[in-house]
Amino acid sequence: MIDLQSASDPNLVVAIARWHEPAMAEAYRRHGGAVHALARRVLRHDPSAEEITQEVFLDLWRHPEKFDSQRGTLRSFLLARTHGKSVDMIRSEESRRRREDQTSRETATAGYDLEHHVWDLTVAEQVKESIAELPEEMRQPIELAYFGGHTYREVASILHAPEGTVKSRIRLGLTRLRTSLAERGVEPAGAPS
Amino acid sequence: MIGSGDSEHEEVAELLGAYALDALEPGEAVRVQAHLEECPRCSTEVARHHEVAGLLANSGAAAPAELWDRIAERLDSPDNPVVSDTPDWEKLAVRLDRPPGIPGVLADQSDQQALAGSASGGAVVPMDQSRRRSRRVTRAVTLVATAAAVLALLLGVQVAHLNSRVGQLQSASSQPGLSRAVQTALEQPSTKRVKLVPSGGPSAGGPTVTVALTTSGTAYLIPQDLSALPSAKTYQLWGEIDGRMISLGLLGPHPAVSAFSVNPTAPVSVFAITAERSGGVLQPTHAPVVQGAVTA
Numbered sequence: 001m002i003d004l005q006s007a008s009d010p011n012l013v014v015a016i017a018r019w020h021e022p023a024m025a026e027a028y029r030r031h032g033g034a035v036h037a038l039a040r041r042v043l044r045h046d047p048s049a050e051e052i053t054q055e056v057f058l059d060l061w062r063h064p065e066k067f068d069s070q071r072g073t074l075r076s077f078l079l080a081r082t083h084g085k086s087v088d089m090i091r092s093e094e095s096r097r098r099r100e101d102q103t104s105r106e107t108a109t110a111g112y113d114l115e116h117h118v119w120d121l122t123v124a125e126q127v128k129e130s131i132a133e134l135p136e137e138m139r140q141p142i143e144l145a146y147f148g149g150h151t152y153r154e155v156a157s158i159l160h161a162p163e164g165t166v167k168s169r170i171r172l173g174l175t176r177l178r179t180s181l182a183e184r185g186v187e188p189a190g191a192p193s
Numbered sequence: 194m195i196g197s198g199d200s201e202h203e204e205v206a207e208l209l210g211a212y213a214l215d216a217l218e219p220g221e222a223v224r225v226q227a228h229l230e231e232c233p234r235c236s237t238e239v240a241r242h243h244e245v246a247g248l249l250a251n252s253g254a255a256a257p258a259e260l261w262d263r264i265a266e267r268l269d270s271p272d273n274p275v276v277s278d279t280p281d282w283e284k285l286a287v288r289l290d291r292p293p294g295i296p297g298v299l300a301d302q303s304d305q306q307a308l309a310g311s312a313s314g315g316a317v318v319p320m321d322q323s324r325r326r327s328r329r330v331t332r333a334v335t336l337v338a339t340a341a342a343v344l345a346l347l348l349g350v351q352v353a354h355l356n357s358r359v360g361q362l363q364s365a366s367s368q369p370g371l372s373r374a375v376q377t378a379l380e381q382p383s384t385k386r387v388k389l390v391p392s393g394g395p396s397a398g399g400p401t402v403t404v405a406l407t408t409s410g411t412a413y414l415i416p417q418d419l420s421a422l423p424s425a426k427t428y429q430l431w432g433e434i435d436g437r438m439i440s441l442g443l444l445g446p447h448p449a450v451s452a453f454s455v456n457p458t459a460p461v462s463v464f465a466i467t468a469e470r471s472g473g474v475l476q477p478t479h480a481p482v483v484q485g486a487v488t489a
Contacts (some may be wrong), residue, residue: 004425021268022447028264032256041250050260058265071240076247080213083246087215093291127248144217152211153218164207171210172243181248 009074010067017064029055031075035082040088042149052085083146090149123145130180138173202232207233213242375405375413375450383408389464389483402483403463406455414444414451419482422446422468429469431477432461443473462487 004012012030015023022177037047056078060067083189131139144155146185156166205228211217212225229236378384388395389402400420405413415429422428428444432455441453444466455461465484467477 015465021265021426024268025265028256028261028343030256032260034250036257036260038250050263053257053260054264054267058267061268071236072244072459073247076244079247079250080243083250084215131249142249145211145214146249147332151218152216155216156217167207167211168432170216171207171242174213174245178245180243181245186248 001124010069012072013060013064013067013069016061024057024061027060027074032057033076034075035078038079038082039086041147042083043090048089049086052082052089055085056082087149126181126184126186130177130184130186133180134173134176137170138176141170142173146172202228202235204230206235206238209238210242212238213246214410287459292418344421374452375415378405378407378411378413385487387485387487389466389481389485392480393481400483402464402466404485406487408457410454410457412453412455414448414453416444416448416450419448419466424469425471427471427473428466428482429473429477431465431467431481433463433465434459434461438477440473440475446471460487 004015004022006014006028007023007026008146009027009030012023012027016027032053036049036053039045039056043049043052059080059081067074071077085187140153140159141155141161144150144158147154150158151167152170155161155170156163159166196421205225206219208217208225212222215222217225221307225235229239334452379386385406387404387406389404391400395401401417402419403415403417419428424446428448429447430441430444430451430453432441433439441464442451446452448466463484463486465477465481467479467481469478
């Protein structure tokens with residue numbers, strides 16, 4: 001029997017692939033909070049966030065082979081799937097009507113939400129510093145796209161900026177963040193070098 | 194209009210940041226996905242963007258406990274569709290940077306594999322090496338045999354350990370896989386039920402293990418209220434065959450419903466379970482936690 005609490009994430013996924021429910025519980029213990037928090041942040045609807053959280057972990061149970069430790073951490077894998085499912089949900093018709101009322105508020109507070117949602121015992125400060133260094137014209141599109149669930153076209157409309165400019169700023173902003181974090185010694189585990 | 198060659202690559206590259214943040218229209222996302230399948234450089238960039246996004250989303254919030262209960266209920270739910278695609282264990286092992294073959298979950302039992310291999314020179318009880326999905330195939334984790342279990346193999350006994358909750362088994366009659374197989378077996382009048390209890394007799398809340406023996410030789414072990422052991426120990430199943438105690442396999446420190454086979458020509462007269470050191474032993478070193486005789 002493996003010592004679950006000290007097992008690496010890849011080892012947990014190996015155990016999950018062998019239908020090991022305690023390993024699944026350990027994966028949920030480690031990452032369920034982050035998954036749920038991101039879903040809540042994007043969806044702003046607790047029942048939907050709970051549904052997404054369940055689906056993300058059930059997907060892991062049914063298809064553990066989709067996780068590739070060579071491409072990134074289990075946390076980033078789960079969060080990417082969480083975000084994708086959350087965005088799919090909010091782009092449904094009824095969700096879009098709810099969100100339209102919040103768009104103007106998002107624009108006003110976009111610059112601050114990124115910092116408020118990043119907290120981790122070991123990397124919080126470095127991440128905050130990197131975000132603070134990011135020009136606002138890069139930070140806002142990332143915030144609106146990632147936490148607001150908007151397409152880059154919608155972001156361009158919200159910010160009254162050209163679509164090509166928004167695409168570039170999102171891409172460049174993410175690249176700058178990675179460089180800045182690396183300079184601060186924050187290297188996502190398992191990320192390709 | 195889609196460009197060709199380098200221009201196509203550059204057009205798609207501009208979309209990679211938005212793609213990583215799920216900020217593309219569906220058609221654009223499909224275009225990028227198709228490109229990523231052929232462009233390692235762009236795939237790497239997307240992976241990096243995902244990692245950064247993960248850091249932005251990272252939070253130290255505790256996982257909601259009530260949510261786990263709902264997830265756990267659905268892990269073996271009949272509502273979960275059984276998918277037809279079967280993950281290739283070898284591919285998964287490589288991608289998870291694990292050696293192919295017996296996974297790390299059996300690491301504690303590797304020494305008894307060595308025991309088995311050196312004692313007999315023969316094959317260890319084969320583990321289920323791949324994750325098979327079928328409405329008829331039960332889910333199996335592994336029990337690695339000791340040298341004594343290799344001997345049991347020669348007597349025609351194999352052990353496969355199937356992971357499932359006793360509670361779910363007892364409460365549901367429509368669960369797929371193992372649960373259904375056990376239910377079916379228990380419904381057969383010809384199935385023999387052997388009750389394993391502590392030497393002092395059964396007691397309220399005390400451990401009980403039922404072994405259901407079918408006429409085909411398939412047997413099911415159903416534990417109830419067996420206390421969990423420390424990770425350095427394991428429960429071990431024994432069968433008395435022709436006056437000798439033969440190890441039938443390891444149940445781990447948290448036994449679940451298990452299926453195994455017995456040779457009808459070498460019937461087991463007594464089943465017993467002891468608590469042993471992780472990795473198992475050749476002969477019981479402790480008095481049985483529970484035991485029961487097979488009546489005619």
